[in-house]
Amino acid sequence: MISGLLHKLVHEGRLTIIDTTGRAHQFGGEDASDHVTLRFHDKALPLKLAVSPTLALGEAYMEGRLTIESGTIRDLLRIVTSNLQALDDHPLMAVKARLATMKPFRVGRNHRTRSRANVAHHYDLSGALYELFLDADRQYSCGYFARGNETLEEAQAAKKRHLAAKLLLEPGQRVLDIGCGWGGLALQLARDHGVSALGVTLSREQLEVASARAEQARLAHRVRFDMLDYRDIDERFDRIVSVGMFEHVGPPHYDTFFSMINRTLAPGGVAVVHSIGRRTPPGGDDPWISKYIFPGGYIPALSEVTAAVERSGLWVTDVEILRLHYADTLLHWYDRFQQNRDRVRRLYDERFCRMWEFYLAACEMSFRQGDLMVFQLQLARERDAAPRTRDYMFEEERRDPSQAPRVQLAVQAR
CATH class of the missing domain: 3.40.50.150 (Vaccinia Virus protein VP39)
Structure with missing residues (x-):
């Protein structure tokens, strides 16, 4: 699921993900100057990324369930954010945005x-x-x-x-x-x-x-x-x-x-x-x-x-x-x-x-x-x-x- 999504979304930069079986998945342009290689150490990580991208990515990096084999975390986040427009336009994000509007707005209640x-x-x-x-x-x-x-x-x-x-x-x-x-x-x-x-x-x-x-x-x-x-x-x-x-x-x-x-x-x-x-x-x-x-x-x-x-x-x-x-x-x-x-x-x-x-x-x-x-x-x-x-x-x-x-x-x- 996440592989198909990334193929559609990654237009700027090049991303290589090595899954828990050792198989490498390539996303983005072959001649991109920005190239980052990630390794997943958690089989459940792709699903978590699909459900809550920023939370799952941050936690996986903090806890070592995602490691960067080439490039830096800054390089990775530059690639991710350079493709934000494509992500915002994806039908999955439209569904998530609609669900978000149905939740009570409770942020910032700072007594x-x-x-x-x-x-x-x-x-x-x-x-x-x-x-x-x-x-x-x-x-x-x-x-x-x-x-x-x-x-x-x-x-x-x-x-x-x-x-x-x-x-x-x-x-x-x-x-x-x-x-x-x-x-x-x-x-x-x-x-x-x-x-x-x-x-x-x-x-x-x-x-x-x-x-x-x-x-x-x-x-x-x-x-x-x-x-x-x-x-x-x-x-x-x-x-x-x-x-x-x-x-x-x-x-x-x-x-x-x-x-x-x-x-x-x-x-x-x-x-x-x-x-x-x-x-x-x-x-x-x-x-x-x-x-x-x-x-x-x-x-x-x-x-x-x-x-x-x-x-x-x-x-x-x-x-x-x-x-x-x-x-x-x-x-x-x-x-x-x-x-x-x-x-x-x-x-x-x-x-x-x-x-x-x-x-x-x-x-x-x-x-x-x-x-x-x-x-x-x-x-x-x-x-x-x-x-x-x-x-x-x-x-x-x-x-x-x-x-x-x-x-x-x-x-x-x-």
């Missing part, structure tokens, strides 16, 4: 207790792991590749400047960073723009690192970090930023999230929400990613996000779609992970290594050849909170960060 557990599952892993593939500032979100050939460090620094420009920062303002990670953005905003900041997270590991970094940078008097759910924020802020956190909110809570932003923004305030999104209409989650990487996660369609913003009473003052930036970011992470794979294995085990390289490669291909993108929404309570044109963004990004706000901060610290 407080579940939210903390979901965050701990991913972000409370050993800090040493993230040091092995992230940049030195531990920016665990999409970089900004304006040219496309930046280093990871350059792209992450550019991302922070890009966000700062959209926030229209002025010295003395109060900034809220929802889902602050290891604190890099909040610390940079305080250092370069003379603001004070509160960063909130649900990860104990991130909270400890971020707080220590504030002390080391002598910014603890301006930057504070707290373990706090966004629903419990009751202070007022001039600026609000959230990067890579909205994917963990879930559709049932979108109204609550944007109502919180409206409630906590001071008059004239501006907020920027940076999130992964999909170009397709709202739908379900990826079963493998949800089970092993981001439980409770959900990638929103822009249509369902803007609908919630409209209900909140906020203005959408700017929208930007980043299409290939996250693909480039993930490739950098994947390469660094591979360079440090032996060290990751010593931290965890071989199964964990396979799980994470599958995660990084699959996500890269979802952005490079699939339906994923990143959106940045600039929001405000008043229509005139942001200038009439976007010129101010480019002017701010070109500004030398060593200008006045940093000097004023140093004087005040003395």
